[in-house]
Amino acid sequence: MSERQIRGGQGKQRGGQNRSQDRRPRVSRVEISPARLVAYDVLRDVEDRDAYANLALSSRIREANLDGRDAALATELASGTLRERGRYDRIIELAANRAVSDIDTRTLNVLRLGAHQLLSMRTAAHAAVNESVELQRRVAGQSGVGFVNGVLRAIGRSTPAAWEAKIVESASSPDEALAARDSHPAWVVRALRDALRSEGREQELKALLSANNESPRVSLVVLSGWHAGDTEALADADDLTANGPSPLGLELAGGDPSRAISALGFPEGVVRVQDQGSQLAALALTRLRPVAEGERWLDLCAGPGGKTAVLAAELRGDTPPVRANEVSEHRAELVRRSVIAVADSVNVVSFDGREADAYGDADARFDRILVDAPCSGLGALRRRPEARWRKQPSDLPELTALQGELLDAAVARLAPGGVLAYVTCSPHLAETRVTVDRLLKRNSEIRELDAKAVLQRVARGDLDLAGSALSAQLWPHRNGTDAMFIALFERVS
Numbered sequence: 411m412s413e414r415q416i417r418g419g420q421g422k423q424r425g426g427q428n429r430s431q432d433r434r435p436r437v438s439r440v441e442i443s444p445a446r447l448v449a450y451d452v453l454r455d456v457e458d459r460d461a462y463a464n465l466a467l468s469s470r471i472r473e474a475n476l477d478g479r480d481a482a483l484a485t486e487l488a489s490g491t492l493r494e495r496g497r498y499d500r501i502i503e504l505a506a507n508r509a510v511s512d513i514d515t516r517t518l519n520v521l522r523l524g525a526h527q528l529l530s531m532r533t534a535a536h537a538a539v540n541e542s543v544e545l546q547r548r549v550a551g552q553s554g555v556g557f558v559n560g561v562l563r564a565i566g567r568s569t570p571a572a573w574e575a576k577i578v579e580s581a582s583s584p585d586e587a588l589a590a591r592d593s594h595p596a597w598v599v600r601a602l603r604d605a606l607r608s609e610g611r612e613q614e615l616k617a618l619l620s621a622n623n624e625s626p627r628v629s630l631v632v633l634s635g636w637h638a639g640d641t642e643a644l645a646d647a648d649d650l651t652a653n654g655p656s657p658l659g660l661e662l663a664g665g666d667p668s669r670a671i672s673a674l675g676f677p678e679g680v681v682r683v684q685d686q687g688s689q690l691a692a693l694a695l696t697r698l699r700p701v702a703e704g705e706r707w708l709d710l711c712a713g714p715g716g717k718t719a720v721l722a723a724e725l726r727g728d729t730p731p732v733r734a735n736e737v738s739e740h741r742a743e744l745v746r747r748s749v750i751a752v753a754d755s756v757n758v759v760s761f762d763g764r765e766a767d768a769y770g771d772a773d774a775r776f777d778r779i780l781v782d783a784p785c786s787g788l789g790a791l792r793r794r795p796e797a798r799w800r801k802q803p804s805d806l807p808e809l810t811a812l813q814g815e816l817l818d819a820a821v822a823r824l825a826p827g828g829v830l831a832y833v834t835c836s837p838h839l840a841e842t843r844v845t846v847d848r849l850l851k852r853n854s855e856i857r858e859l860d861a862k863a864v865l866q867r868v869a870r871g872d873l874d875l876a877g878s879a880l881s882a883q884l885w886p887h888r889n890g891t892d893a894m895f896i897a898l899f900e901r902v903s
């Protein structure tokens with residue numbers, strides 16, 4: 411999005427920051443907009459304190475008291491810069507003729523922000539360069555000012571398309587070119603390609619990488635029981651549409667979700683922000699077959715409770731509350747808050763899902779179990795702009811071991827004929843098919859069910875699901891959801 415669009419064509423810099431709280435030396439000749447200062451601080455928070463960008467953004471925006479337009483500009487600057495960091499770093503290297511690892515991190519963040527304005531926001535080159543130079547002076551003193559000026563002027567002299575060509579020409583391999591051009595770590599590009607290839611859809615890689623670089627539209631869920639089976643009747647002509655594959659879902663065209671949620675007028679917690687892939691994953695378990703009287707349901711890894719609320723609202727007849735377990739006390743508290751609209755139908759507990767306590771009585775068996783396992787989160791890259799740079803391939807062995815242990819523990823507590831859904835917000839094969847195939851090898855008492863057929867039946871409209879596996883992999887570029895993986899199992903003995 412361009413700065414002009416965000417500012418509604420005003421394009422003028424604004425003051426208004428609380429200067430008495432700002433202890434940095436002030437020698438600026440050009441006024442730096444408060445939105446740019448906030449964006450810079452967010453980049454620093456993410457780098458220095460490992461902060462989540464969305465949390466850092468909201469607290470920095472609040473501290474700086476930004477109005478709506480400046481808040482939107484700060485969000486675009488910070489999120490866009492973080493998301494496209496890989497591409498900008500390569501362009502900075504080419505323009506500076508220096509590796510980014512040799513550039514002071516303060517200077518590098520100033521350059522990244524400047525590159526984002528020049529290459530993606532159509533900010534006038536002189537404004538982007540001058541403000542970046544002032545920002546450099548403010549955060550690092552005089553040092554590096556000439557360097558920032560020179561590098562950004564060099565970047566501004568070529569078009570984004572010309573830089574793309576230079577990235578491709580200078581890359582040492584096609585994967586490296588793709589990684590830099592589409593701003594993903596190379597190992598993530600390879601993992602996504604492997605997952606698509608396993609479905610015979612390798613040619614979709616470019617579309618997937620592009621989808622990961624776009625902010626998703628906000629999806630809402632309206633819990634079952636508060637509408638007549640599909641949310642279509644709740645859509646309005648303007649902001650809310652019944653787009654997307656979940657029959658519980660609504661899509662928001664823009665603006666503040668909390669305003670849209672309260673405008674719908676339901677009790678607190680009935681309408682909430684939730685990706686439609688997550689909605690479908692929960693519905694695959696609840697709607698796989700009719701609910702029988704007295705069924706016992708378990709959500710083993712429930713925090714922060716988005717799917718628990720969907721499960722609880724789907725309970726029918728005379729059934730006990732869903733047992734919602736979450737290892738972290740803090741996240742168990744989030745589950746309690748998340749299920750406020752269906753609180754009587756949920757019993758929240760906090761144990762390690764591999765331990766007996768998570769299941770209650772020693773002889774407790776469950777008819778439906780959701781294992782929405784801790785995972786790398788590579789399926790939600792479009793939501794967390796900084797996440798792709800934090801994950802490492804070395805994170806995977808520990809995660810996949812935990813996934814296997816949680817699944818084994820859950821299978822042991824599955825009632826005869828009971829069903830289990832294994833869900834990850836990751837398409838990485840090590841966390842999806844490899845985990846499933848190993849689970850089936852270890853546990854001959856379960857068989858895999860056709861999750862694709864269940865999802866087709868449950869979804870609104872036709873779902874494009876590929877590959878010959880029984881499990882289903884959703885994708886942002888294809889289904890408009892996070893890349894959720896869903897496998898279903900039934901206990902046969």
Ligand SMILES: C[S@@+](CC[C@H](N)C(=O)[O-])C[C@H]1O[C@@H](n2cnc3c(N)ncnc32)[C@H](O)[C@@H]1O
Pocket residue numbers: 688710711712713714715716717718735736737738741761762763764782783784785835
């Ligand atoms: C992918 S999240 C679940 C998301 C949740 N189902 C929802 O829809 O809001 C995985 C959760 O598993 C929890 N977790 C991690 N290790 C666990 C364990 N050993 N036992 C139970 N929960 C665990 C994490 O704290 C995290 O909250």
